[in-house]
Every structure is written in C-alpha cells, then in structure tokens.
Amino acid sequence: MASILNNISAMSSRRHLAxxxxxxxxxxxxxxxxxxxxxxxxxxxxxxxxxxxRADIRIMSQxxxxxxxxxxxxxxxxxxxxxxxxxxxxxxxxxxxxxSGTTSDAGRTAINSEFxxxxxxxDSLNTNTKIDGIAVFGSTVDIxxxxxxxxxxxxxxxxxxxxxxxxxxxxMSTTGDADTAxxxxxxxxxxxxALRGTLGAKQQRLNTIVNSLGITSESTQQAESQIRDADVxxxxxxxxxxxxxxxxGVSSLAQANQSAQSVLSLLG
Numbered sequence: 001m002a003s004i005l006n007n008i009s010a011m012s013s014r015r016h017l018a019x020x021x022x023x024x025x026x027x028x029x030x031x032x033x034x035x036x037x038x039x040x041x042x043x044x045x046x047x048x049x050x051x052x053x054r055a056d057i058r059i060m061s062q063x064x065x066x067x068x069x070x071x072x073x074x075x076x077x078x079x080x081x082x083x084x085x086x087x088x089x090x091x092x093x094x095x096x097x098x099x100s101g102t103t104s105d106a107g108r109t110a111i112n113s114e115f116x117x118x119x120x121x122x123d124s125l126n127t128n129t130k131i132d133g134i135a136v137f138g139s140t141v142d143i144x145x146x147x148x149x150x151x152x153x154x155x156x157x158x159x160x161x162x163x164x165x166x167x168x169x170x171x172m173s174t175t176g177d178a179d180t181a182x183x184x185x186x187x188x189x190x191x192x193x194a195l196r197g198t199l200g201a202k203q204q205r206l207n208t209i210v211n212s213l214g215i216t217s218e219s220t221q222q223a224e225s226q227i228r229d230a231d232v233x234x235x236x237x238x239x240x241x242x243x244x245x246x247x248x249g250v251s252s253l254a255q256a257n258q259s260a261q262s263v264l265s266l267l268g
Contacts, residue, residue, distance in 0.1 A: 016245075031230065046227045066144050073141065074155060074199050074200075077137070083125065085192050088189045094118075096182060098178035099172075136157055137157050158195060167188050
C-alpha cells in the first residue's frame with residue numbers, strides 16, 4: 001500500500017542503519033583500544049573477572065619487588081659478614097702468633113693494638129650497616145610476598161659487634177691471653193658462618209618465591225588477556241561487515257525516501 005503518512009520501508013532502513021552504525025562504532029572502539037571490553041555493557045561478568053585478575057597481577061608484581069628488596073638486604077648483610085669473617089680470620093692469625101713463645105713482648109703489644117682495631121672495625125660494621133635508615137644487624141624484617149597476611153618471610157640478623165661475638169674483653173698481651181682469645185675468635189667465626197648460612201637459606205627461599213610469582217603472574221596475565229583483549233582478526237572482519245552494512249543501509253534509506261516521493265506523482 002502506498003502511503004504518505006507512514007514510510008515503513010524508510011523506518012525499517014533507518015533502524016537497520018542505526019544498528020550497523022552502532023556496530024561499526026563499537027568495532028572501531030575495540031580496534032583503537034585493543035580491548036574487547038571497552039565498557040561494562042560489552043561483557044559485565046567478563047569485566048568483573050578481568051578487574052579482579054588485574055588486581056591480582058598488581059599484587060603479585062609488588063610481592064616480587066618486596067622479595068627482591070629482601071634479597072638485596074640479605075646480599076648486603078652477607079657481604080658485610082664476609083668482611084667480618086676476614087677480620088676474624090686475621091684476628092685468629094694474630095692470636096696464634098701472640099700465643100707463641102717466639103713472639104716478644106713488644107711484638108705482642110703491636111699485635112694487641114691491631115686486635116683492638118679489628119674489634120673496633122667489627123663494631124663499626126655492626127652499627128653503620130643500614131638500608132634505608134634501618135639497621136641491618138640486630139633487627140628482624142618481615143617481607144610480605146603474597147596477598148594473604150600469612151605470606152611473610154622473616155629475615156633476622158643478629159648483631160655482630162665484638163661484644164656480641166664474645167671477643168670484646170679478649171687481649172693478646174700474654175701467651176695465655178692469646179690462647180684464650182684464639183678459642184673465642186674461632187667460636188666467633190663459627191657464629192658468623194652460621195648466620196651466613198641462615199641468610200643464604202632465606203635468600204634461596206626468596207629466589208624461589210620470585211620465580212614462582214613470575215610464573216603465576218604471567219599465567220594470570222594471559223588469562224586476563226583472553227578475557228579483555230580484542231581479537232584483531234575478528235574485529236577487522238566485523239569492521240568490513242559493518243562498513244558494507246552501513247553503506248548499503250544509507251543507500252536503502254535513500255531508496256525508501258525516494259519511493260515515498262513517487263507517491264506524489266499519483267496526485268499529478
């Protein structure tokens with residue numbers, strides 16, 4: 001039926017054209033952002049899951065940084081403890097020399113002076129070794145390596161001053177004093193070595209955590225990408241489709257409007 005009041009074909013063409021333009025705009029948005037989900041209406045459930053996964057990824061990345069900071073702290077402590085071991089080894093050598101009857105009193109006096117400097121050096125290392133203003137020795141640091149409150153690695157480093165190592169009151173002025181000092185120094189070396197072993201185990205644990213977090217973060221990122229990222233090949237196909245539909249919709253709407261104009265010829 002020819003009508004001048006309602007152009008049904010034009011209305012239908014306009015509705016389909018609006019759908020095609022909406023699809024075209026959505027496809028262009030996905031291609032320009034690289035994301036399949038650009039707004040909540042695209043996939044509400046997928047958006048929620050994706051946001052949760054993104055939060056997990058950020059948390060794991062920070063946990064990795066925390067663990068690496070802990071590893072750095074341990075490496076600093078281990079380096080200082082290595083120097084302390086060198087100082088104690090030198091002290092043991094001096095004690096052995098002072099305990100010998102072939103060493104003169106003047107020689108023991110010089111040895112004792114050097115031993116005093118070694119003890120001062122140990123005290124200095126113990127007091128002045130700090131990271132970000134926090135003393136490395138004589139403290140415990142809890143390193144957060146996960147989302148849960150229980151995912152913590154505690155790294156404790158005991159003090160390594162001459163007093164804590166049990167050699168502060170030792171002297172090497174006589175053979176007897178030197179012999180006593182030698183025993184205490186050897187015990188101090190064992191103490192330092194035990195602390196280094198403990199720190200080494202903690203560092204290995206943190207290395208494992210860093211690697212594990214890296215693998216988990218990568219897998220989570222892949223899962224989030226599958227949900228949120230656009231399939232470029234699919235969107236290019238959609239772009240071509242909606243471009244063709246838009247062009248044909250414009251042409252159809254023009255034809256529908258033209259057909260309404262032809263009704264006027266019946267009045268002439």
